[in-house]
Amino acid sequence: MSEDQPLRSDLALIARHITPGARVLDVGCGDGALMAALRDTAGADVRGLEIDPANVAAAVARGLPVVQGDADTDLGYYPDRSFDYAILSQTLQTTHRPDKVVEELLRIGKEAFVSFPNFAHWRGRLSLLWGGRMPVTRLLPHRWYDTPNIHHLTIDDFRAVVRERGWKIDGQWFLNDGSETGSANANLFAEHAVFLLRG
Amino acid sequence: MSAPIARAAPATDQRFGLRRSVRLPGPLRLDSGASLAPVDIAYETYGTLDADGGNAILICHALTGDQFVASQHPVTGKPGWWVRAVGAGKPIDPARHFIICANVLGSCLGSSGPASIDPATDTPYAMRFPVITIADMVRAQAMLLDHLGIAQVAAVIGGSMGGMQALIWPTLFPERVRASIVIAATSRHSAQNIAFHEVGRQAIMADPRWRGGDYYADGDAPTAGLAVARMAAHITYLSEAGLTEKFGRRLQGREAKTFGFDADFQVESYLRHQGISFVERFDANSYLYITRAADYFDLAEDHGGSLASAFAQTRARFCIISFDTDWLYPTRESRAIVHALHAAGREATFVELSSPFGHDSFLLEAPEMNRVIDGFLRAGER
Numbered sequence: 001m002s003e004d005q006p007l008r009s010d011l012a013l014i015a016r017h018i019t020p021g022a023r024v025l026d027v028g029c030g031d032g033a034l035m036a037a038l039r040d041t042a043g044a045d046v047r048g049l050e051i052d053p054a055n056v057a058a059a060v061a062r063g064l065p066v067v068q069g070d071a072d073t074d075l076g077y078y079p080d081r082s083f084d085y086a087i088l089s090q091t092l093q094t095t096h097r098p099d100k101v102v103e104e105l106l107r108i109g110k111e112a113f114v115s116f117p118n119f120a121h122w123r124g125r126l127s128l129l130w131g132g133r134m135p136v137t138r139l140l141p142h143r144w145y146d147t148p149n150i151h152h153l154t155i156d157d158f159r160a161v162v163r164e165r166g167w168k169i170d171g172q173w174f175l176n177d178g179s180e181t182g183s184a185n186a187n188l189f190a191e192h193a194v195f196l197l198r199g
Numbered sequence: 200m201s202a203p204i205a206r207a208a209p210a211t212d213q214r215f216g217l218r219r220s221v222r223l224p225g226p227l228r229l230d231s232g233a234s235l236a237p238v239d240i241a242y243e244t245y246g247t248l249d250a251d252g253g254n255a256i257l258i259c260h261a262l263t264g265d266q267f268v269a270s271q272h273p274v275t276g277k278p279g280w281w282v283r284a285v286g287a288g289k290p291i292d293p294a295r296h297f298i299i300c301a302n303v304l305g306s307c308l309g310s311s312g313p314a315s316i317d318p319a320t321d322t323p324y325a326m327r328f329p330v331i332t333i334a335d336m337v338r339a340q341a342m343l344l345d346h347l348g349i350a351q352v353a354a355v356i357g358g359s360m361g362g363m364q365a366l367i368w369p370t371l372f373p374e375r376v377r378a379s380i381v382i383a384a385t386s387r388h389s390a391q392n393i394a395f396h397e398v399g400r401q402a403i404m405a406d407p408r409w410r411g412g413d414y415y416a417d418g419d420a421p422t423a424g425l426a427v428a429r430m431a432a433h434i435t436y437l438s439e440a441g442l443t444e445k446f447g448r449r450l451q452g453r454e455a456k457t458f459g460f461d462a463d464f465q466v467e468s469y470l471r472h473q474g475i476s477f478v479e480r481f482d483a484n485s486y487l488y489i490t491r492a493a494d495y496f497d498l499a500e501d502h503g504g505s506l507a508s509a510f511a512q513t514r515a516r517f518c519i520i521s522f523d524t525d526w527l528y529p530t531r532e533s534r535a536i537v538h539a540l541h542a543a544g545r546e547a548t549f550v551e552l553s554s555p556f557g558h559d560s561f562l563l564e565a566p567e568m569n570r571v572i573d574g575f576l577r578a579g580e581r
Contacts, residue, residue, distance in 0.1 A: 057550055065516065067547055
């Protein structure tokens with residue numbers, strides 16, 4: 001099955017760093033776009049967890065093994081080290097306890113990819129500083145009352161929790177407007193961050 | 200059990216087609232310790248078995264279902280019970296699949312059950328028929344596959360009690376199933392499930408015409424008790440919202456309440472109709488035996504109390520589907536299966552679908568369910 005649409009930039013980046021044939025759990029897999037790409041191009045053994053039933057049906061319809069469930073409550077049932085990679089893309093900020101979810105990813109996977117939108121990007125900062133309003137941008141199109149994002153974080157926030165918990169960073173990438181951008185000042189200039197962690 | 204090599208059969212092979220039945224010598228060793236011989240199995244097949252036998256799909260029917268999954272019922276004249284999922288252009292398609300559906304052991308549509316003749320006495324078994332389990336039903340199906348020359352099926356699929364069979368199949372015969380689709384089912388019967396079944400059984404046994412089950416000689420069956428059993432059970436297959444939408448408090452063919460005990464309300468009339476039409480096609484003793492089999496079902500109990508252990512030896516991919524308004528086998532029961540599959544490191548697909556129709560949703564128009572079944576089956580055919 002081929003993809004009609006190119007992968008979102010953070011997913012494409014993750015896909016480039018997955019070892020062929022790896023066992024992968026995609027937490028918050030949506031309609032399975034990344035899973036399908038990993039299966040078809042990297043021959044990965046992919047599994048997904050997704051909260052939205054319509055997304056689950058769409059992913060299953062493309063032949064992907066996806067389970068409907070909640071990252072906050074359903075990860076505990078996966079055995080230790082049962083995957084080479086656990087992936088949490090653009091989902092961290094929607095979980096009730098992001099720290100516990102990452103701990104679970106690092107228990108289930110040998111490594112974990114975590115990608116999230118950077119709420120300290122300069123556009124958001126300007127919006128709050130000059131407009132006095134919570135930012136509504138292309139990347140974060142929701143308003144404060146209807147956003148699924150309940151834990152807003154910045155790249156520096158994430159680095160701090162990584163240090164506090166003693167997680168190890170095996171890789172970090174920063175994206176702006178779909179292309180990679182430098183690590184320096186990423187907290188100001190990157191829209192997205194992708195971290196590869198190890199417990 | 201040795202699995203014969205699958206082979207393509209000529210179109211004239213009498214084993215294949217509609218309204219088939221076979222008498223297998225057995226004996227079939229049952230969970231109770233008893234043996235059954237001979238074993239009659241009535242079944243239907245649709246489509247053509249591939250040369251390598253790889254396109255076989257076994258469909259397991261529910262409590263009071265039958266083998267007429269996609270063909271006209273011989274008694275009621277109604278179309279097959281799952282024509283919404285099985286047929287040309289459907290996810291289970293005779294153009295692509297070789298489909299088998301067999302009447303379960305204990306039932307009354309041609310497979311061995313309490314109405315069958317006991318060779319020891321030359322009279323119907325009635326309550327002398329051995330108590331059977333879901334696993335016994337599956338073992339009988341495996342005997343049928345041997346007869347058909349099918350070593351391994353691409354998938355076993357079932358809803359409700361059929362889902363229980365689909366779930367236990369890979370645990371009993373890991374080498375014979377590549378995929379299992381378990382719809383609106385559970386890994387064990389709950390106290391509430393058993394309680395509803397017991398109401399039905401007591402209704403049958405309280406009917407003076409039941410006579411300890413020996414009613415076959417004069418054909419005067421305990422239809423009143425069986426109808427009440429069906430009425431009670433039928434409520435559990437629906438949802439409150441569905442009943443409210445369909446009937447509300449509307450009156451049946453009258454302007455006002457009659458201040459009597461006639462079927463004033465549409466819902467009463469509907470349930471009475473369900474009860475009366477059911478007794479035309481079903482045997483009361485079979486109802487006792489099959490509800491008992493469902494009540495005895497507890498897959499974890501068979502594996503030291505651990506559902507994950509039940510899946511330790513399985514090889515199949517599993518697809519679990521539940522419906523949000525099903526209160527007979529609610530979604531949490533399906534989730535428990537999924538969690539056990541994960542704990543056992545097995546591949547699982549799971550989705551809870553939305554439908555207003557309660558437990559029976561899987562029998563009704565369910566485009567999302569068809570989409571999921573189709574995608575899951577095709578993933579195995581890649």
